[in-house]
Amino acid sequence: MALLSKKDTNLILDPLTDNNPITIQVLGICSALAITAELEASIVMAISVIFVMATGNVVISLMRDIIPSKIRIIAQLIVVATLVIIVDQVLKAYAYELSKTLGAFIGLIITNCIIMGRFEAFALANGPWRSFLDGIGNALGYGIILIIVGFFRELLGSGTLLGFPVLGDPITKTGLYATGYENNGFMIIPPAALIVVGIIIWVQRSRNPALVEEN
């Protein structure tokens, strides 16, 4: 027997492509704009969201029968806030510099629409295992876009990847810089992230016209 049934596999794979939280549902855009100037920050953000999303979905799914529906939003907020504080503290303890870069945005995972959206739409109606897979899938779908955007913004904007100068040194003019190439300062500022996300959306929809919205 396979580890995952086909239905379960789709829970993970769908959000990566045809039901991506950022490019299709257009949720969680704010953090995608704010922290993707560097690849490292994007990766850490992606991992944090994967942790919060997967654990949160499981917890909510386990509690789904005992949460009164009138106060379910508050209950969800408490769960997600607890998890976010854990992530924040871990980052402060083990990666202080990075946690300073990410700043308020780790705390703002609480308000990330994707998380509350999945709690409401999935965890409240499904068992813990399937909720776990759904959480992993959606957070991965979010993370993958963050990493793509972070990759291009850091490469074109700073000429580095994860802090390593892959294109040469802009000050001593080595590597690509010797030919007159310059870093693109536009990629550092947040509007560039919007445009990169827009291009991803464009490419995705022209490859699969079924995704294009009617209007």
Next chain:
Amino acid sequence: MSLKSKLHELKLKYQGKKMAPAFNAFHTFLFSPDETTHAGGTHVKAADDLKRTMNTVIMALVPVLVFSMFNAGYQHFSAINGFPADFSLMNDFLTWDNFWIGIIKVLPLVVVSYGVGLIVEFIFAVIKGHEVEEGYLVTGMLVPLIVPIDTPLWMLAVAVVFGVVIGKEVFGGTGMNILNPALTIRAFLFFAYPTWMSGDKVWVYGARERSEEILAGANVDAISGETILGYLAQNKGAEMTYSVSDMFYGFIPGSVGETSAFLILLGGLFLIYTKIASWRIMVSAVIGSLVMGLIFNQVVDFGWIGESSKFYGLMSFDFWKHLIVGGLAFGIVYMATDPVTGSQTNKGKWYYGFFIGFISVMIRVFNPAYPEGVFLAILLMNVFAPTIDHYVVRGNIKRRMNRLKNATIYPKDSDGKAEELKAETV
């Protein structure tokens, strides 16, 4: 066989094929097509199609381009040898040496702008299967005129691709764009490569090379080509040697084609005469910039801003001089009047133009990091233009509804027919 019939055969050969738009474009770019309106039936005939409109703007730009080629050389040699003591137009300005600098520095910008832009347009026309649009004809001429002369060609190419794709094609091509593509290109360059778009080394050919030679240890004088706005932003207005007539005729450093207010004025009059550009936008933009300039002058007169203030240089600059330095005149005449991105209603054009002038001068003064506020002001008003139009149209509807409500229709005869009429119309 003539070129025209060859192109026509090519066009027929590729009819219905994937590459058809590209061949159609070549055909109609140079000649009018063979298929014309046939007799019979009712047709509206007008000579001013999109291509004619675009060509008129280009005609208005040609004097500016030629002047800028001479000015490129004039600024280059003056920066090295000093400005000529008694300036004569024929001996110091309209010389082959000056023009040669223009050919090697300005012409490549034009070629790259057109080459890259048209390639992008052709690719999109082939993918989407529509005709190649003429929209790039004017943009391609504007772009080289609004960048500093030392802009590296690859940067220009990258910016043109960005501007045409993100600024225009994603919205659906010519006529559908929200932002002026030429200004999108300028804005991209400005934010992407700020060191190449501002400072005192980029406006005159040779200044950057000199400073690099000096860094490398060569024993030569540094040359600088600070713009007038640059001097003022640093409160160094007194060091400036340019006279008002230099500013007006354009013998000053600046972006390639923006310097000559005189030729831009002629171009503007030509565009107004041919009814291609809106005089309302031009006039209101001039008024807007004068009003803002006057306000700043008054602030200085009242003594609210002293000489120690970092705004003093630009605020105390005579209000009317704002129009003849920097890119304000060029922006007002050639960019703000873009019929696609500007306001469409006559009343809206007044608001749209006024705020362009007003905000341009405001950005100039308050943000010395952006001495060229005009491109930001126009882009901002491009975004607001549809909103302005919306409220103008709404206001018009409201006014007419009121008029209708209060209308009295005088009875034509005594049997009370007027009441019936009124009831029907309301």
